[in-house]
Amino acid sequence: MKKVLVIGGGLVGSLLSANLSRHGYKVKLYERRPDVRGIELQAGKSINLALSTRGWKAVDLIGLREKIEKISIPMYGRMVHDEEGNKSLQPYGKEGQAIYSVSRGELNVCLLDKAEKEYDVEMNFDWRCVHVDFETTTAEFEHTETGEKRKETADLIFGTDGAFSQVRANMQLTRRFDYQQEFIPHGYRELLMPANADGSHKIEKNALHIWPRGGYMLIALPNLDGSYTCTLFMPYEGKDSFAALEDDEKVKRFFTEVFPDFTEMMPDIIKNYREHQLADLVIIRCYPWVNKNTAILGDASHAIVPFYGQGMNSGFEDVSVMDELIEKHNHDWEKILPEFQQLRKPDADAIATLAMRNYVEMRDLVADPGFVLRKKIEGKIYRKHPEQWMPLYSQVTFSHTRYSQALKTGMIQDRIMEEVMKRPDIESTWDSAEVEEAILEKLKALK
Amino acid sequence: MKKVLVIGGGLVGSLLSANLSRHGYKVKLYERRPDVRGIELQAGKSINLALSTRGWKAVDLIGLREKIEKISIPMYGRMVHDEEGNKSLQPYGKEGQAIYSVSRGELNVCLLDKAEKEYDVEMNFDWRCVHVDFETTTAEFEHTETGEKRKETADLIFGTDGAFSQVRANMQLTRRFDYQQEFIPHGYRELLMPANADGSHKIEKNALHIWPRGGYMLIALPNLDGSYTCTLFMPYEGKDSFAALEDDEKVKRFFTEVFPDFTEMMPDIIKNYREHQLADLVIIRCYPWVNKNTAILGDASHAIVPFYGQGMNSGFEDVSVMDELIEKHNHDWEKILPEFQQLRKPDADAIATLAMRNYVEMRDLVADPGFVLRKKIEGKIYRKHPEQWMPLYSQVTFSHTRYSQALKTGMIQDRIMEEVMKRPDIESTWDSAEVEEAILEKLKALK
Structure with missing residues (x-):
């Protein structure tokens, strides 16, 4: 042996x-x-993980799926929180597809x-x-x-x-x-959002919450006990940075101004902010x-x-x-x-x-109407022509397509969608047969 | 203190x-x-070095120029050896400018x-x-x-x-x-070409000798005692590679076929080849x-x-x-x-x-007539308009221009010269006022 x-x-x-x-x-x-x-x-001791299709396949090898399903929470989409506290859900894939916190x-x-x-x-x-x-x-x-x-x-x-x-x-x-070894100019700090008194979740349980703010972002992943592991990703230096949050007052003001709905749900934001170390x-x-x-x-x-x-x-x-x-x-x-x-x-x-x-996508693009429309168009093409067009996110998250292949296909899709999004009337015509045909034709030409 | x-x-x-x-x-x-x-x-224990303008400046700080001049040999240009044993000298800079072995x-x-x-x-x-x-x-x-x-x-x-x-x-x-840390796919092996019996150099003393062969090359730098430190740079793996030179017979055939003039001057090429380790x-x-x-x-x-x-x-x-x-x-x-x-x-x-x-330039381009012509044109512009055009090699080797600036300027020069070299009649018109003006105008437009 x-x-x-x-x-x-x-x-x-x-x-x-x-x-x-x-x-x-x-x-x-x-x-x-x-x-x-x-x-x-x-909970909240490290970045919560999101188990997805590739991970499950390996878990199945040793017959551990059932047990892990019991300790994980499906997240069907991104819940995007804007600065006014408005929320909108962007599904990750097709109905029933989820990543697991x-x-x-x-x-x-x-x-x-x-x-x-x-x-x-x-x-x-x-x-x-x-x-x-x-x-x-x-x-x-x-x-x-x-x-x-x-x-x-x-x-x-x-x-x-x-x-x-x-x-x-x-x-x-x-x-x-x-x-x-390359350290990116951003770091992260974790925060823990507690459950309600009755142990229920304060915000939508089956979603990954994002507060995209351009140069930085806050995210929250649900835990079984009703709490959320939250992470602030931000540059170390510069105007909006960890370095700029030097004292308690600045921390308080930052959260109140930039993440008002989040901050309202946090009992003591300053203490919570100081509790976890800044990590690379x-x-x-x-x-x-x-x-x-x-x-x-x-x-x-x-x-x-x-x-x-x-x-x-x-x-x-x-x-x-x-x-x-x-x-x-x-x-x-x-x-x-x-x-x-x-x-x-x-x-x-x-x-x-x-x-x-994807960092740029999460912290910036998900808040952009053009990006949201693009996803909607891609979603439609995917549903109607699944063998021809699987959005990049789905390839990476819900398939076993080699990452290198997904990257290549994704670049072709980018080229096509950039052109499509330039059409002057795209907001009104996105659901038309004309746009659909144009996409499929370009795809044929590029393949 | x-x-x-x-x-x-x-x-x-x-x-x-x-x-x-x-x-x-x-x-x-x-x-x-x-x-x-x-x-x-x-001699020949490691790559010989070529001291140039930037190095001399630092040497001057501690007043060591005179002493180092005594142990170094000026090389005024590249002596390019082709596969038939023909030689041609390409000067490095203006008259009198040299790098020092x-x-x-x-x-x-x-x-x-x-x-x-x-x-x-x-x-x-x-x-x-x-x-x-x-x-x-x-x-x-x-x-x-x-x-x-x-x-x-x-x-x-x-x-x-x-x-x-x-x-x-x-x-x-x-x-x-x-x-x-990044290891390139090429390694090197040193060889020592001995002096003549009377201590004189077997080939031109005041030049850096190159045998460019496309994917690989051999170079030789003069030593004071009449010998040359020679270095074969080549890929580790593949058709023309160190791996392919697996036995003595292959080594012998390789040198005889590819570097005939060099091999004739080497007393025992196989022994010499085996004497130094392959280095990364x-x-x-x-x-x-x-x-x-x-x-x-x-x-x-x-x-x-x-x-x-x-x-x-x-x-x-x-x-x-x-x-x-x-x-x-x-x-x-x-x-x-x-x-x-x-x-x-x-x-x-x-x-x-x-x-x-520059590796690509040395092992491949120096043997290309188009490249040689380009250098000739650049040399002319440099002589006539030294404040407007210093060839990249001169900026790096004979000036104190910041490397980052030289790289930028070099890219502009590349763009201009690529266009100039596309002119159908460039072989006959390269020395004309028309070409000179065209270059200067493009330079003005790009600056």
Whole structure:
């Protein structure tokens, strides 16, 4: 029985461990932090996640859908809040299609439990990886409390230890390893909107709420207990920035003026604002992802910004792509690993680009009538010609189309829709047969 | 007297040390390797360097021009060798303008000697930097032989420890540090062409020799002892690649067919080819370059590919730019360091771009008649209207124009010359008043 080491017991690592065990490998999981299952979970402790189609596919591999459905809340659209407090719902996809709000901590507990109890994965918490030797497929760990050292040799090592991966740091010391870490000029700060006294949600439960304000935005994702995990994304420096919110009075005034409906629902905005640390947003790109019998997955090889809700989903898709390659190559890892990285790298690059572009869409465009009309037109074409036109958001969120393909198709759609939106009478004619034909013809010409 | 630590005793570090000492600082220099002055120097041990105008300016700060002139050889142009062994000389600039071939090792010896003997810089060799604490401006070192540890606290720390900088590695652990290392798909291998029996040069001494072959190239720079340091730049993989030269027979056939005149002058091409290791080419970009009282310079903050001959020159220009800021801000480092990085970062990015572009020019375009004609036309305009048109190569190599400005001007020149070269009769009319006026008019329109 082949031995596998998985380094990093977050979402991707615990899912991967369970799935490899299912395939007949003897899996040991190592995690630097303590077992999250021993710690009381608190909603709002990190960006809530939105599980979507790609993620569910990987979850299905280990039979965890039902359990995760119980701890997640479907969000069928974006609820856009303007500065006057008006709200409008923009559906994400077709009727019934949703993305699912789930707490990172609760999801991790589910995955670890499944991996340990059903798939017999050996769990080692509080062990920090300090070194990986690719020649011998050996990893060295240090216990975070006792300082004890331990070495493990395996047939395969997987690094799923996140954006600041130690496994990747060791790859970085080898020859010709391309690496990039890029911090965007924006950061984020979380806030927690409490439930009503009776435990009900203060605002629409089945939506992702956005307060788009051009250069920055506030979002809110529902939690099971009636609260919302809210996140303010904003530049570090400049006129509207975290730096500008230097004292309590300015914080108070900012929220009251810019997010009046939100602020009314918050019991103590200043205290809430100060409670969570300002956090950074980083994009990680690197290559190769494989060195001999060691590979990195998820944020370790491709960390992205959270604006397309695809960070976890792309990591989970790594697991299902690898699953397919295990079948295809019948466990021949000399074929699986090279094909995995070659196949997956362009998709990781594409979703990194898409995620950054979606920030502009979320914080600015969703409030723009032209953008809303464009979505309406695309929605119509999609319903009538689903085999010819799937909007980019749907491709990314509700399909298994490769991200790189979605990016290409999306650019063609952009070109077509930019032209269509220039038609002088588009507000009145958007639903006409003429516009529909024009779109389809251009599509044919460009394909 | 303010204490300064310079970490890294290569070219930029030794020059910087001497210059800071000249400004009245007490400078300690730490270098990981042994003192190069104790080791017998061997030509051809690393890419020969081409010192040009920007480099000389910094050399002048510490009064080392005369000495370096004695160990360097002026190269007035490119000697292009085609596949039939025909040669043609393309001058680099105006008459008398040259770039200077110098051995890295010999230059380093000169700089270290000057820093130690004339500027009283304290030298510490065989000490590897293991950690920098930016809060306390403290660096920790470990002796490479004895393992002894030592801490040094200073008022300022400068990291000039090259492309794989330890100072930068410590910056990378701080918040929001952008970093990129990118290995290009090409590598290089050095060869040494010996002198004639009487010590004379086998080919033109005062030129940089190029054998451009489209996807790859060979170059040769003269050494004082009559030999040439030659470098083959080529892709790692593919049809014409290092991977394809897998056995001695293939190496022999490759050189004989592709570089016949060169190979005739080489006593044992196979042995020579195997003597030096295949080496990588990396581009490093990062930001910020400053953390509190610590700054990184040269390759540590901006390593580039060698194809514009500006790696060392841009590092030396870092030193002279900092020199100007020391005067401007009268030693107020709270002003000097922030302005230094803000000023210099766009120029480092620009030369990184230019250097990569020049690879295509060197390995491919210099053999193209259209390109040669374009250079001739530009040369004429430059001679007649020097205040309006300085060719990009001259701006980079023979001026102190900011790299970022040169890149911009170069793009305007490209646009103009692309149009001019499209004129059907350009081969016969290039020297006409009509073409000259057309160029000047377009220039006026675009400025």
